Amino acid sequence: MDISKNWNEILNVLSSGKKSNRFFSIATVDQYGNPHITPIGHVYFRDDMTGYYFDAFSKAMPKNFETNNRICLMAVNSSTLFWLKSLFKGKFGSAPAVRLFGEVGEVRDATKEEIDKLKKSISITSNLKGHKLLWSDLTRVRDMKFTEFSPATYPVMCEGLWQ
DSSP, rough: OOOHHHHHHHHHHHHHHHHSSSSEEEEEOOSSSSEEEEEEEEEEEEETTTTEEOOOOOHHHHHHHHHEEEEEEEEEOOHHHHHHHHHHSOOOSSEEEEEEEEOOOOOOOHHHHHHHHHHHGGGGGGTHHHHHHHHHTOOOEEEEEEEEEEOOTTTTTTTSSSO
């Protein structure tokens, strides 16, 4: 399947996954070929099959990128209502999950626009103690470029969802 033809639907799945989970799972591979999966909450996507995430807490991911910059990002719509409606109807109204395959770039300083977008997304928690502890120093990002995707499919219930 062509990622560019499906990008709008992929963005919809990513949005649903973010709303229901508040994070994406990003898999990397270490120098020995062992997979490592990290939940990353501050991930943003663009219309050109790219995105970026704030690189702050993971110790394993930057180390893994020294030998392999390939990633797999997964989003799952885990909303209970979404699943109950789909199970009741016997069909998904939209795709339940998607995996994106691509590469990450070198860590770089976030732009003012990227920091402003982050601040807007976390502003609801600005008066909480944990807000400053977790998010006061998010200033570095890594760009991601996606080249392939793999939807999660379930027999019969996912028919007709992807081109």
